[in-house]
Amino acid sequence: xxxxxxxxxxxLAAEMGTFCLLVAPxxxxxxxKLFTFLSESxxxxxxxxxxxxxxxxxxILFADALQRMFKITAESELAKSGQQGHSDVRxxxxxxxxxxxxxxxxxNTYLTGFTLFLSLVLTRTFYIILDLIHxxxxxxxxxxxxxxGSGGKSADSAKEIEDLKKKLxxxxxKAKDFETLKKQAAQQAxxxxxxxxxxxxxxxxxxxxxxD
Numbered sequence: 001x002x003x004x005x006x007x008x009x010x011x012l013a014a015e016m017g018t019f020c021l022l023v024a025p026x027x028x029x030x031x032x033k034l035f036t037f038l039s040e041s042x043x044x045x046x047x048x049x050x051x052x053x054x055x056x057x058x059x060i061l062f063a064d065a066l067q068r069m070f071k072i073t074a075e076s077e078l079a080k081s082g083q084q085g086h087s088d089v090r091x092x093x094x095x096x097x098x099x100x101x102x103x104x105x106x107x108n109t110y111l112t113g114f115t116l117f118l119s120l121v122l123t124r125t126f127y128i129i130l131d132l133i134h135x136x137x138x139x140x141x142x143x144x145x146x147x148x149g150s151g152g153k154s155a156d157s158a159k160e161i162e163d164l165k166k167k168l169x170x171x172x173x174k175a176k177d178f179e180t181l182k183k184q185a186a187q188q189a190x191x192x193x194x195x196x197x198x199x200x201x202x203x204x205x206x207x208x209x210x211x212d
Contacts, residue, residue: 005108008058011051012115019122022129028136035130055119062112069105076102 026034038044076099 004057004061005111008061008111008115011054011058012111012118015115015118015122019118019125022122022125028133031129032133032137035126035133038126039130051119055116058112058115062109062116065105065108065112069102069109072102072105
């Protein structure tokens with residue numbers, strides 16, 4: 001493993017350690033101090049900037065390793081198809097060497113790919129937990145204000161609740177009146193249909209007698 005892939009492995013190990021630290025079940029105060037330091041410290045900001053540059057080089061290594069893996073795999077398949085029926089020491093040595101290069105290219109591809117993927121997961125996890133901490137702080141602040149509110153605010157809240165209850169009762173009474181009107185309209189419609197049927201029957205009977 002070359003020096004830059006060794007550094008990539010160290011970066012991956014550091015990412016794994018940082019991820020375990022972020023998702024560890026720490027107390028709220030400790031977690032708040034830790035994330036406040038990570039989000040506001042200028043030293044951490046400089047380190048993050050350097051890591052962004054290093055991830056650009058890791059992405060270049062990933063593209064190179066991926067291209068090399070495809071190339072070696074294609075050459076290995078071509079060599080296997082062209083050397084069928086010929087088995088000597090040189091052929092076996094070439095096949096073993098190609099297998100070694102292929103496994104090395106796959107290892108480098110997986111190493112750089114996992115490093116890039118874990119960097120995205122780590123960044124997203126950091127901001128999600130940071131938003132969660134801010135939300136918990138706002139909730140605690142609102143809860144404290146609601147429990148230690150003044151009497152005037154409580155009276156205003158009680159008055160608003162009473163007004164809402166009155167509006168709700170008024171809407172419910174309107175709904176009941178609407179249902180009553182709906183039933184009355186249905187009854188009147190049924191009665192009109194009954195009278196119309198009787199009228200049609202009576203009119204039909206008179207017209208028949210006149211025809212006789």
